[in-house]
Amino acid sequence: MMRYLHFTLWGALLLAFSCAPKQTLFEDGRSEYSIVVGEDATLIEQYAAQELQTWIREVSGAELPLVADAQPGKRLILTCEEPEGRDDAFVYANDGGDIRFTGKGPRGTLYAVYAFLENELGCRWYSAKVSVAPRRDSWSFRKLHCQEAPGIRIRDNCYLDPRTKPVFSARLRNNFVRIPSPDGEGTIPGSAEGYWGVHALGTHVPVGKYFKTHPEYFCLRDGKRYGGYGQPCLSNPEVLAITIESVRKVMLEEPDYLIYSVEQNDNQLFCQCEDCQALSQMYGGESGVMIWFVNQVADAVREEFPDKFIGTFAYQYTRHAPTGIRPRENVVVRLCSIECCLMHGYDECEQNQSFLQDLREWGEIAPHLYIWDYVTDFAQYCVPVANWKTLQPHIRDFRDNHAIGILEEGDYQTVSCELREMRTWLLSKLMWNPDADMDALILDFTDGYYGPAGRYIRDYLDLEERILRRPGVHGNCYVHPSDSMFTDEFIQEGRRIFADAKEAVAGQQDLYNRVETAEMPLCFLQMVKNPLLGFQEGADDLVRRVVEREGMSRLAEGAWAGGMMSAKELLAYYEQIREEIDKGIVLPAVAVNPTEKGVEYVRYEGDFMSTAEMLDRGTEVERGTASYIGLTEAQEKDHFGYVYKGWLEASKEGLYQFRITSDDGTVLLLDGKPVLDLDGSHSPVSAFCFVRLEKGFHSFELRYFEDCEGQILEGSLMGPAEPLVPLCDWKLYH
Numbered sequence: 022m023m024r025y026l027h028f029t030l031w032g033a034l035l036l037a038f039s040c041a042p043k044q045t046l047f048e049d050g051r052s053e054y055s056i057v058v059g060e061d062a063t064l065i066e067q068y069a070a071q072e073l074q075t076w077i078r079e080v081s082g083a084e085l086p087l088v089a090d091a092q093p094g095k096r097l098i099l100t101c102e103e104p105e106g107r108d109d110a111f112v113y114a115n116d117g118g119d120i121r122f123t124g125k126g127p128r129g130t131l132y133a134v135y136a137f138l139e140n141e142l143g144c145r146w147y148s149a150k151v152s153v154a155p156r157r158d159s160w161s162f163r164k165l166h167c168q169e170a171p172g173i174r175i176r177d178n179c180y181l182d183p184r185t186k187p188v189f190s191a192r193l194r195n196n197f198v199r200i201p202s203p204d205g206e207g208t209i210p211g212s213a214e215g216y217w218g219v220h221a222l223g224t225h226v227p228v229g230k231y232f233k234t235h236p237e238y239f240c241l242r243d244g245k246r247y248g249g250y251g252q253p254c255l256s257n258p259e260v261l262a263i264t265i266e267s268v269r270k271v272m273l274e275e276p277d278y279l280i281y282s283v284e285q286n287d288n289q290l291f292c293q294c295e296d297c298q299a300l301s302q303m304y305g306g307e308s309g310v311m312i313w314f315v316n317q318v319a320d321a322v323r324e325e326f327p328d329k330f331i332g333t334f335a336y337q338y339t340r341h342a343p344t345g346i347r348p349r350e351n352v353v354v355r356l357c358s359i360e361c362c363l364m365h366g367y368d369e370c371e372q373n374q375s376f377l378q379d380l381r382e383w384g385e386i387a388p389h390l391y392i393w394d395y396v397t398d399f400a401q402y403c404v405p406v407a408n409w410k411t412l413q414p415h416i417r418d419f420r421d422n423h424a425i426g427i428l429e430e431g432d433y434q435t436v437s438c439e440l441r442e443m444r445t446w447l448l449s450k451l452m453w454n455p456d457a458d459m460d461a462l463i464l465d466f467t468d469g470y471y472g473p474a475g476r477y478i479r480d481y482l483d484l485e486e487r488i489l490r491r492p493g494v495h496g497n498c499y500v501h502p503s504d505s506m507f508t509d510e511f512i513q514e515g516r517r518i519f520a521d522a523k524e525a526v527a528g529q530q531d532l533y534n535r536v537e538t539a540e541m542p543l544c545f546l547q548m549v550k551n552p553l554l555g556f557q558e559g560a561d562d563l564v565r566r567v568v569e570r571e572g573m574s575r576l577a578e579g580a581w582a583g584g585m586m587s588a589k590e591l592l593a594y595y596e597q598i599r600e601e602i603d604k605g606i607v608l609p610a611v612a613v614n615p616t617e618k619g620v621e622y623v624r625y626e627g628d629f630m631s632t633a634e635m636l637d638r639g640t641e642v643e644r645g646t647a648s649y650i651g652l653t654e655a656q657e658k659d660h661f662g663y664v665y666k667g668w669l670e671a672s673k674e675g676l677y678q679f680r681i682t683s684d685d686g687t688v689l690l691l692d693g694k695p696v697l698d699l700d701g702s703h704s705p706v707s708a709f710c711f712v713r714l715e716k717g718f719h720s721f722e723l724r725y726f727e728d729c730e731g732q733i734l735e736g737s738l739m740g741p742a743e744p745l746v747p748l749c750d751w752k753l754y755h
């Protein structure tokens with residue numbers, strides 16, 4: 022019976038759909054339809070109508086007129102009628118031949134248009150430069166109905182393009198930046214959502230304005246009021262009154278924002294006065310004092326600004342959730358994920374436990390959180406980040422803990438982030454719908470943006486998954502390009518995949534360029550890890566082409582994380598090592614014929630700061646032969662050194678690249694000449710040298726010493742006949 026009923030229902034539904042008469046929007050470049058925007062239409066409705074007109078023309082060749090009214094049955098009607106749901110929610114549906122696009126403010130109607138163009142006509146806005154509008158001879162429909170609401174209310178996609186190109190940004194349904202108004206002057210009112218200010222407490226209560234007359238407004242530190250950049254004294258009622266007045270003024274003068282910052286200044290100098298500390302005692306720490314203060318600001322503006330929020334930070338000394346107090350309904354708490362491991366889910370990685378705990382504790386007491394999330398590498402923007410499998414679960418965790426907004430921080434200063442177009446697109450889709458089908462999105466983007474090379478881009482993502490996310494490997498947003506997670510296998514296998522990808526789009530210049538841009542991070546890594554191979558395989562040329570074509574000038578957020586800052590410097594560095602290679606010393610072979618494999622060594626002990634000091638006054642404690650060069654665990658950890666001597670065999674004449682990483686100092690001599698000098702007491706450093714060797718034997722001497730703390734002696738060699746050989750496998754004889 023149930024089965025019968027089931028079939029009957031399905032039958033009825035199918036019948037209903039198939040019986041609806043077929044409506045044709047356009048055919049053979051012509052359309053009988055008009056786009057209807059009422060005379061009282063808002064600017065955003067007018068803008069949505071223009072976008073609809075533009076993209077239907079791109080797809081069909083037909084120009085639909087924009088009119089105030091038209092004959093029923095052939096209308097595309099744009100209205101802003103506030104359907105159920107949250108801000109920006111929308112419905113598009115047909116009513117006979119008419120299609121209605123109805124949205125809730127501020128941008129619902131516009132998003133209804135974009136959703137229609139994407140779902141029904143196949144339009145895509147993959148990047149700021151690449152839009153797809155598939156040409157169609159005709160398009161018809163019987164029944165249309167699509168209803169959506171954003172999963173995250175404020176979607177701040179902080180890559181350069183969505184941050185600086187508002188038209189593109191709106192097409193991806195990000196809503197942090199404003200859309201230019203149709204007359205080209207200013208922006209469409211009401212289209213900006215987001216945050217006014219950051220660390221704004223100092224703006225509300227400026228130390229320069231008040232400290233002289235009212236030092237008691239500012240933090241008490243070690244018994245004295247502090248007149249530098251500290252925090253205000255939050256328990257002082259006049260500080261509260263000044264803050265409320267200042268916030269009100271900003272809210273009146275700049276009404277387009279959703280959240281207004283009353284966030285702590287960017288330092289940890291909170292007030293130690295008796296009243297502040299009593300509050301801290303009462304509410305479980307400094308975050309409790311802050312919430313106590315911010316709640317009062319929020320209470321004071323609630324009636325006058327019922328739809329707005331007051332923002333505060335859970336950051337540094339206010340990071341942990343308070344006890345015995347909850348943020349008000351109109352307070353937003355901003356939490357930052359900067360120390361997290363990007364490569365794993367919050368609940369599956371040891372390094373993320375502290376953030377997860379804060380997220381959950383705040384999520385439990387705060388009606389609204391705002392997450393400042395880091396999704397790319399900030400030591401060097403182009404470093405591959407294997408976080409494709411965690412973007413979605415992270416966003417879901419934010420949503421499930423009441424995130425009203427997310428800032429996804431990417432390469433906001435430049436365009437050099439790995440696969441930035443795909444990251445930008447995916448993050449926009451996921452912030453709109455955290456439950457979207459991620460595999461389908463990746464398939465859509467890779468095939469749509471890279472064409473026939475799309476499947477190879479997916480192979481590359483699989484390679485990242487297999488090698489970068491291998492067990493035991495973690496990465497926060499400051500992974501350096503020399504990190505050991507980027508193995509030679511990863512780089513070589515990756516470049517092989519990209520060779521196939523480029524072959525798949527040979528002759529299609531636009532697609533080819535996009536694939537080259539995607540390969541640039543691997544070439545960058547190869548030039549860091551193994552420049553000789555990089556030169557042989559054209560890695561430097563590819564980096565140069567991409568840097569110039571994409572207009573990359575900046576390669577890292579700042580100098581503090583040790584990455585290469587400017588593209589100009591990088592290219593100059595490539596030139597410099599190329600010159601070194603070209604002029605490389607040529608060493609003639611020595612007429613010897615050693616047959617015993619391995620090296621002779623002398624072990625020293627003593628307190629020295631360089632290999633020269635070791636030879637001068639180290640105590641010789643051991644002498645012998647070893648089958649390979651390398652430090653063994655069993656030896657003592659500090660104040661020792663070795664001199665290894667033997668013969669290195671060059672199996673073919675040509676250029677050899679030597680690379681040594683050492684802690685502390687190393688000097689490498691070939692045929693008596695120092696060719697690599699890393700002497701002195703220091704933490705691990707790496708260096709290369711390039712030497713031309715005649716075929717045959719060359720005398721070899723490596724001096725190494727360890728002062729104190731960590732010790733490392735590693736190396737690699739690459740020659741014309743051999744791939745990369747680790748130090749322990751060099752062909753040495755004595």
Ligand SMILES: [Zn+2]
Pocket residue numbers: 240241253254255256257292293294295296297298
């Ligand atoms: Zn105080």
Ligand SMILES: [Zn+2]
Pocket residue numbers: 362363364365370371372494495496
């Ligand atoms: Zn991890």
